[in-house]
C-alpha cells in the first residue's frame with residue numbers, strides 16, 4: 001500500500017488524508033498538537049462558495065489608509081512586520097491588473113463551484129450531514145451608494161456563475177428580524193451555506209481518518225527531506241525522521257518554511273482574524289450576515305452567534321490583541337440590538353493567505369514526491385474537501401477535474 005505523510009491536521013490536511021485513504025493510501029498524520037487550537041477550529045463556519053473575487057486594493061481609494069489609522073479598524077499592520085510583509089504587499093498590488101483579476105477570479109470560481117458538493121460528501125461520510133445549513137447568506141448595506149459602488153464586482157460574480165439577488169429594506173427585515181432597521185438594501189447569496197461548529201467537524205473528521213487506519217505522530221516538522229528522489233520524508237524537532245512515498249505539506253500559515261526546505265518559494269502571510277462567540281445567541285439569525293461597509297460577519301453556529309472579521313498582519317508569533325474581538329462585538333451591538341453576551345468567548349486565528357487569494361495545491365516542481373495544500377486564506381473551510389479531491393486525484397495519477405496549474409507553487413517564481 002502506498003504511504004503518505006501529511007503534515008498538518010487542520011481541515012485541509014485532514015480532508016487530503018481522508019481523500020488519500022479512499023484511494024488506497026496509508027496515511028501518517030503529523031501535527032505538533034492534535035488537540036491545540038488552529039484556524040480550522042474557530043473560523044466563521046461559512047461555506048462561502050459565492051466568494052470568488054480576490055482581495056484587492058483596487059477601487060478602495062484612501063479607505064485602506066483610513067482603516068490603518070483606526071487602531072481597532074478592520075485592517076492593521078504592525079510596524080515591525082512591514083519589512084517582511086513588503087514582497088507580499090507588492091504582489092497584492094498586481095492582483096488589481098484586469099487580466100490578473102479575471103484569471104484569479106476564474107480559478108477561485110472553479111474551486112468554489114465544486115466546494116459545497118465535495119464538502120457535503122465528506123460530511124456525509126463522517127456522519128455530520130446535518131451539521132450543514134444550506135440557508136444562503138445575506139450581505140447588507142446601509143446606503144444605496146455603497147451598494148452601487150460594488151455593482152461591478154457583483155456582475156463579475158454573476159458572470160462566473162454565482163447566484164444572487166437584491167432585496168430591499170422590508171425584505172431584509174422579513175429575512176432577518178433581529179437586525180436593526182438601518183439597512184437600505186441587501187444581497188441574498190443563495191448558494192452559501194454554513195456549518196454548526198467548525199471545530200466539531202475537524203474533530204469528527206480526524207476520528208474518521210484514524211478509524212480508517214491513519215497513524216498520528218505528535219511532533220513539530222522542521223523540514224521536508226528529499227535525500228533521494230524516491231524517499232521523501234519529514235524531520236521532526238526532536239530528531240525523529242519519518243519517510244514515505246509522498247509528503248504533503250498542509251500546515252496552514254506555517255507551510256512556507258517547510259516548502260523552503262526543499263527549495264520551493266511561496267508568498268504566504270498569516271492574516272490574523274478575530275471573533276467573539278455568544279453562546280446564548282445561536283438563534284438570533286437564520287443565516288450568515290455580511291455587514292459589507294463594516295467588514296465583519298455574524299454566523300449563527302449551533303454553539304453561538306459568532307461575530308468576526310479583521311485582517312491583522314503581525315506575523316505568526318505576536319501576542320493576540322483581543323481588543324479587536326471586543327471592537328467587532330461593539331460594532332455588532334449597533335446592528336443586532338440586545339445581544340445576550342453571557343459566556344462570550346474571544347478568539348484569534350491565522351488565515352494562511354497568499355497575495356493572489358489562490359491556494360497552493362499540487363506537486364513541488366522541484367522535488368518529486370512532495371505535494372502542497374495550503375494558503376487558502378479566507379476560504380480554507382469552504383475549499384477543504386475540494387482540495388482533498390484534487391490531491392487525491394494527483395496521488396492516483398488521474399487528471400484532476402479542475403486544472404490545477406493556477407494553484408501551483410511555481411507561480412511565485414515568475
Ligand SMILES: Cc1cc2nc3c(=O)[nH]c(=O)nc-3n(C[C@H](O)[C@H](O)[C@H](O)COP(=O)(O)OP(=O)(O)OC[C@H]3O[C@@H](n4cnc5c(N)ncnc54)[C@H](O)[C@@H]3O)c2cc1C
Nearest residue numbers: 008010011012032040043044046221252273379380381382
Ligand atoms: C477569523 C477567521 C474566520 C474565517 N472564516 C472562514 C469561513 O467562514 N469560511 C472559510 O472557508 N474559511 C474561513 N476562514 C479561513 C479558514 O479558517 C482557514 O483557511 C483554514 O482553517 C486553514 O486550514 P488549514 O488546515 O490550512 O490550517 P490550520 O487550521 O491552521 O491547520 C494547520 C495545522 O498545521 C499544524 N502545524 C503547523 N506547523 C506545523 C509543523 N511545523 N509541524 C507539525 N504541525 C504543524 C498546526 O498545528 C495545525 O493543526 C477563517 C479564518 C479566520 C481566522
